Structures are given as C-alpha cells and as structure tokens.
Amino acid sequence: MTQPFRLPSGGRIDRARVLRFSFDGRAFEGHPGDSLASALLANGVHLVGRSFKYHRPRGIVSAGSEEPNALVTIDRGAGRMTPNLRATQIELYDGLVATSQNRWPSLEFDIGAIGQFASRLIPAGFYYKTFLWPPRAWKHLYEPLIRRAAGLGKAPGEPDPDTYAHQFAHCDVLVVGGGPAGLQAALAAAAQAESVILCDEQPEPGGSALHDPARASELSDLLAKLRALSHVRILQRTTAFGMFAQNFVALAQRLSDHIEPSAASGPRERLWQVRAKRIVLATGAIERPLVFPGNDLPGVMLAEAARIYANRFCALPGKRIVIATSADSAYEAAGDLRRAGAEIVAIVDAREGRPIADDFNVIAGAIIDTKGRARIEGCTVQLADGSTLPVDCDVLLMSGGWTPNASLLSQARGALRFEPILQTFVPDVLPPGISCVGACAGDLRPQGDASRPIHPKAFVDFQNDVTSADIALAVREGFRSIEHIKRYTTNGMATDQGKTSNLNAMMIAAAERSVAPQDIGATTFRPPYTPVTFGTFAGASRGELFEPVRRLPSHQWAKAHGGVFEDAGQWKRVSCFARPAETMRDCVNREVLTVRKKVGVFDASSLGKIELAGPDAVDFLNRIYINDFSALAIGRCRYALMLHESGVVLDDGIVARLAEDRFHITTTSGGIGHVLQHMEDFLQTEYTDLRVWLTDVTEQWATFAIQGPLAGNIVQSLLPDAGLSQASLPHMSLRELVWNGSDLRLMRASFTGEAGFEINVPSVQGAALWDTLVDAAERLDGCAYGLEALNVLRAEKGYIIVGQETDGSVTADDLGYGKMVGARKGDFVGKRSLSLPHLAAKGRKQLVGLLPLQLAQTFEEGAQITQAPHPASGTHALGHVTTAFWSATLDRFIALALLEDGRARIGQTLHVPMPAGAIAVQVTSPVFFDPDGSRLRG
Amino acid sequence: MLLIRCPYCETERPELEFRYGGEALLERPKDPALVSDDAWTAYLWTCKNPKGPHAERWRHVHGCGRFFNAARNTVSDLIVSTWRVDDSPPANFDGGGA
Structure with missing residues (x-):
C-alpha cells in the first residue's frame, strides 16, 4: 500500500495526479501540492538525514524554510545537482530524485554514527583545544579528517548548464511575506502607493491561512482583490534574503526547480534588486523546539508543522501523538490532528497557566527522556510532584512558543527587546521606512516558557549539533557575550542561521549566567536569510560575459599565425607567435634574435x-x-x-x-x-x-613597435615621402604624418635597445597597418614578436617594468x-x-643585474637573495629577484633584482637559495647588453 | 548599495557609478618644502577615521568623472549630503570629529 499516512480528503494537494519520486533509490508516490517532506511523511518516512557532527539519525522538524534537519541533495541531471536543500521547501515533481546526506554506507546504517558514542568527547571548543600541535598536522591530518567525517552535501563537480537572470526594480512599498498579514498590508498599501511588490517564499500565497480551513474564504477574498490591482506585483517562490542600506533589498526567485527537468525552460533563478520607499515585514513567527534529552529523534517535530502536514498536505505524521508545549497554539494542532484521525495520547504542558481543555489528557509536567533508535517510540514525562511517567507514542510534538521572525529586521539594524509576557524577543526600534506587521510584530497567542535542562543529548541547534551542555560549558569557561558564546559553540552558525535555535541558546546562556534575557541580548542575523546559489549572484556574468575582453588590432592575424594568448587584465595579449613544431622557448629565442639581427614588429596597442x-x-x-x-x-x-x-x-x-x-x-x-x-x-x-x-585615447590609437637594425627600412617603405632620416627624426622625437588617408603619429623610440619606431594610427586602420608591417618585416627576414620576447629584450637592456621591478616601495x-x-x-x-628619512636613508634596495656563476643554473622571479648559501634560519634576505629570463642574445641566464645597497655590491658573489640548493650569482649592472646604447642610433 | 547624489549631475545614482576617494577637506601644504617631516607624514598617512559624520571624497567615475565631497555617517553608513569641491561643507556638518 502506498502513502499509508495520506488522509483521504481535504487539503491543497491534487489527488487526481500521482507523482513518482525516489529517495535514496527507493520509489515513492506523492501528489501535486506536496513538498518532498510532506510526501515522505505520507509514506511514513521520518528518517531523512544524519547530523553534522555526531551523525545522529534525524527527521523532519518543521514545514518551512527554518528546517534545520531535513537537508537533501536533489539531482536534476549533469551539472544540476544541488546539495543542502530543505526537504520542506522542495516542491514535488514527477521523477524527482532526492538523496540523503552525510551518511555512509547508508542512512539506516552509518559508520560515522560511531562518533556519537564519543559525543561527550566533542564538546564546545573541542577543535580549538585539541588540534593545536603540531601546526602542520592541522592542514594535512586533522582538517581533511574532520571535513570528511562532518559535513553537509557534496558540491557538484560539473559546470552548471542553467542560466540565471538579474532584474532591478523600484517600488513604493515592498511587502515581505504572503501570509494573511502580508496580504492585508499589500492591499492597504495599494490604496495609496503607485507600485507595490509582495514577495513570498512559498509556491502559493496564504502563509498560515493555507493550513487553516477556517480562513480559506478570507484568503480567497483577499487574493481576488489583490490580483485585480495592476500596480501590485506578487512574486511567489521568492525569498527576500538580504536587506541593505537605504531600503535596498535582494530577492532570490526560484523559477524552474519545481518543474520536472525535461519540461523546464528559461532561467533557473532570478536575482531581484529592489529599491523600495517603504518596506513592510510580514515574515511571521517561528515556533521554538523544546530542549530535552533525545529531542532530536526522528518523529520529534514542531507542533504547528504537524498541523500543517495534516491540514494542508494531508499527510499525518503519526497515529499516536504526544504533544509537549508551553504555548496555546499547540492545542489547536491537537484538535486538528485528532480530527484527522490521530490519537492524542497526552498534552504535556509546562506552564502554570495552561488553558482548560477537558477533552484532552493534559498533564502538567515536562519531557525528560525519549525512547527509540531511528524513530521515537516513547517518552518519559516528569510530573509536577517529581514522579515520572512513561508514555508510548510514534510522534512527539513540541512547541516552546513562537519567536517573531526578525532576521531581515536584524539585517536592517533594527533593535529587538525582550517581551516577558511572550517570553521572546520582539521588534522594538524600527529603521526608517521599515515596519512590521502580524506575528512578526509580536502579535502572538498566549505563550509561556518551559525549562531547558542542561544535558549532553538535549539539542539546541540541530544543524550544528550544539547541546544545552555545550552552551553551559561555554559560560563556565568564561564566555559572556552572546556573540562570543555563539562563535565558541557554533550555535546558530549553520546554514539555517539558528532560526529554531537562537532563542533557546540565549535563554540557556542567560540562565547559566543568572542574568535577565534582555541583558544577554540577541545575536545579529546576516544575509542570506536562506542559502542562495552562486548562479543567482553570477547571473549572466559567466564565461565570455564574465568580464569585457579587449582585443588587439592584430588579434585575428595572431589567431591565424600561432599566437599564444595570455590574459593581461582585460587584454588578450600574445606571448609569442609559435611556428609548427616549435616549443615556446625556441619561439621566444627566435623572436629575440630576429629583433637583434633583423627586425621585429610588436602590437603595443594596449x-x-x-x-x-x-x-x-x-x-x-x-x-x-x-x-x-x-x-x-x-x-x-x-x-x-x-x-x-x-x-x-x-x-x-x-x-x-x-x-x-x-x-x-x-x-x-x-x-x-x-x-x-x-x-x-x-x-x-x-x-x-x-x-x-x-x-583617455587608449581605444582611439593602434600602436605598433618596429624594432631592429632594419626598422628604418620598413618605415622608409611605409612612408617614402616623409623624408625621414636620423637627423630629421632623431631618437626620442615624434612626427605627425598621413598614411592611407589617416593621421599617423610616428615616434622614434625603443623599448628593446635596438633602433626602433612606434607608429600610432586610428584603431580602425590598425589591422590593415599591422598586415602591412608584418608583410614588410617578413620580406626582410623579420617577424612579429610577442610579449615574452619583448620582456627578454627589455631585460637585456635593464629597462624596468612598473609592477615588476617596482612594488609600491621603490x-x-x-x-x-x-x-x-x-x-x-x-x-x-x-x-x-x-627627503623623508626612510626614503633618503642608506641601505635601500637598488636595481642590479644578477648572473649565475654556472651558466646552466636558473632560478625564479621572487626568489630571495642572501649573503651565505645556507643562511641560518631567521636571516633576513638582502633582496629579491624581480625578473629572470634566458637571454638568447647573450646565450645565458640573466636576472634583475632589488638588492640592499645594490650598486655598491656590483662585483660581489651572493646566493639565491632554491629548493634544490643555493645558486651562486654575481652582482652586475642591470644593463647586460650594449651598455653605451650605440645600437639605438642604428 | 548606497544611493549617492552627484552634486554636478544633480541626480541620485547607485554606488556602482562611484569610486571612493579617501578623506576630504585635507589641505595639501602650499609649499611642501617648507613643512616638517612630521607634518608632511601626518598629511600623508594620518586619517581621522571617526565614528559618526565623516567628510570624504567620492568620484562619479562612471558618470561625469568629477570629484566631490560627501558627509557620510560611519555608523549608519548613510551619506547625509554631498557638495562640489569648491563649495563649503553644509553649515551643520561638524567636520568629522577630532
């Protein structure tokens, strides 16, 4: 029999259609309208994951985005595997493939769970205290081990084939949350505002009214009115995840993950960046778990979540239910679950002022233990007189009252205050332009507080496996600020940001420190409210669209002639022009020698x-x-x-x-x-x-260098009528001419030490001139040369490159x-x-040349320079190598370096320690070739 | 993302169009050769870094390209006012602390 816990009628699922899905390879059935969590519960599955640190079996706790436990991986094909999704938010579709996480070899039998026998050995701060020494072991031993054992889902390895969109929007009023309060707020705002955006993280609007049959007509009435208004935009499956300065809100809209992969089209997600004049937070409230030993067993759930599963999804979490509570709302859940066919074995209420409910077995007391291994089988109730009472059940519901969902308010730097009547924090000081309505504003049913026993198996943060004993330990060890207790215990630092755990942690810390809750304060929430994919942030900025690409005028020619491209900022520059069967080194050597002996042309347009x-x-x-x-x-x-x-x-x-x-x-x-x-x-x-x-005329001019003994021949053939000579255009001079009907700026200048020219023409003429120059060069046995050859040529002459020979201190x-x-x-x-002392002082590093004493020896740019070949540990370096190349011209290895008192050390022998041993070098002038510059004059 | 009013374009534009330019209202010595090493070093490196109102330079680099001054509250991160470099700071601006 399939779906044994499915109710026969009611709710918001479509029983006429059957959806097949798999969880850990097992086939199940559900219906449109189901979440993965509700479909699993309808099939009687509670165990859905293993916990982060202790690998304890865990079940579904909630029915919304606050879910701490039920994290699964959804596989939608190659590159479309998403880990750490909350089963409570995943909409069921036909063919959905879900797997559980953090277990091996299987969910039911997990080797890592052996860790839980040692759980007393992994208290708060364990990693800080234990893995201190030796330092190397952290990187190579402890961290890989811990990462393998403790973890969430695995990141996908393939490129993401989906597309993502970005949209900016402006509105008068942005309403966050589509529950009854949010819908009312949007309707009220629409009466005055010109534009209203309402975003809601659920597939359909309604919030808490979706599981309250009594409010169905009110809901449809509200929606009809709103949908008739053209200036109200309703965004479903859209999470407001970040609040920034001046009412700037980031929304993540999920567009296609709820559709089966074969039918999905268009972008997967859309990032909305909304600037709103006013923001109304209608984000509701989150029910708190109760803290008691064994409160993390599968089958222990939040009371309202069970009500949602029964009323909205028609999935009954269990048949023999015990409810532990300190809030009136749990009695409504009890009534609805009994009507749905469950037996309410008992309601255990911790409060003095519990309501009168004669039709239920209400017990004054608290849960002190649970029974069961991978599913709850019973619990122990401690009565007011101290005696204990064992009770059997298949589901234990808990409600520690409600906390206004103030994550976004906290992000917007709003302040909270502790409200003793509600035993929780409620919004206090609201930032300008932001208001709260409904449960988010603290509009809640009567609720009280329950005790939170200190016990190593009484979990507070389910996702990070933090117990009440961990928080007590942190306080005992001297942590006072709730922000420090949070960091030390990691409570509230998991992907759920402690939506269900923060208030319990604060209350435990306050009790352990014997201070009032308002004096311990609330922790700060940060974006994102729920995890957002990298794709949403990246949008279209991937691959070729990641950054603009700047191409040289010679780009096409280079592509066709063996150009090896390298990225220099946004520019695609050419390292060298490799001929068939030529190694890069051979190619660079050939280009260097051609410039020195004949002529070379270089695209310097960048x-x-x-x-x-x-x-x-x-x-x-x-x-x-x-x-x-x-x-x-x-x-x-x-x-x-x-x-x-x-x-x-x-x-x-x-x-x-x-x-x-x-x-x-x-x-x-x-x-x-x-x-x-x-x-x-x-x-x-x-x-x-x-x-x-x-x-800035960088883009307007194409610039080519023509360098080498025959450079003058090329320029002469290009501009025969210009009457150019050494006398009319000496080194370091410029002439404005006309070529091919365009302006041309000809400069006699050199960055190679050879006689040379730089020609500038309008960019549109660049490709044509480049072809002409290369053609002319090749007829003289010259060639095009690339950035590598240029670097060798300039290094041979000791010419600097800013950023290579300089580093912000030179x-x-x-x-x-x-x-x-x-x-x-x-x-x-x-x-x-x-003239400041530190710049005028003696002993500054100066530019010098280095030549290895043994010709075959090479070292790297960035290598240090020392006096001794094997200096004692702690010896400071005399300088470092800034440029190191094989010089084809000199047929030896050369380097430039910045060296303390370098010019005074010329002639000395120093050392460059490399992994294979120190290399002895002679300090020389930085000019290795043609020191008197005679070649410049051709 | 902040909204910043460019006093030259006279429009409010998103922060993306602007580039931060460090502390404002610093006066470069008229003749640097005449100031002491300490005074010159202080001019170069000593910043106010106040908690509260701060006068700073911004450039509308992806707009008109002009440098202008802004009063930003470093606590709330809000830019309270902006003015052209040759205008005076707003009368109620306290100068950015000590």
Missing part, C-alpha cells in the same frame, strides 16, 4: 594613451612627473616617471610634445585607469588653477633614475617625500 591639451599643459606635467618638461621642444619625446605623493614610483611612460599646448602621453598597459584617476584628482582638487584637459633613485628628477623645477607630486 599601452595606455592620454591626450593632454591646454595652455598650462607644461606646468601640469612638471607637477605630475619628476622630469622637467620646460625645455622639451615640439616634436620631441621624453621617458617620464610619475610618483605617488609618498615618493614611490607610480607609473612610467613617454611624454611627446605635439604642439605648444598639446601632448601625447603613454602609460603602462595596466596603469591607464589609476594614472588618469591620479591626474584628474590633482587637476580637479589641487591644481585647480591650471587650464588643462585630459582625454623610488626613482632605487631604480637608478635619480638623475631624472628635475632639479631646477619647483614642487611636484611626491617630491617632498623624497
């Missing part, structure tokens, strides 16, 4: 470019760079360094004078953003007297560029700092 214009341009440059530009003639260029106000190098580049009041400036490829920010900052807020304008003098500082000019950014 260089940042700024056009500076205005009558005070020279003044501005003099204040921003260390160089003196007063004497820079029109048509001449200068290598320039820019400092941070603290005196360290910020960026470098070439400043070319186009006209009296006009400059073409280059920055490093990665530097354009912060360089322009830095310049604008000073221009707008310090040098407001200067009439200067800055424009000055111009450290790099050997101290003479570039304009001595005759006035103040500039960073100048004052250069």
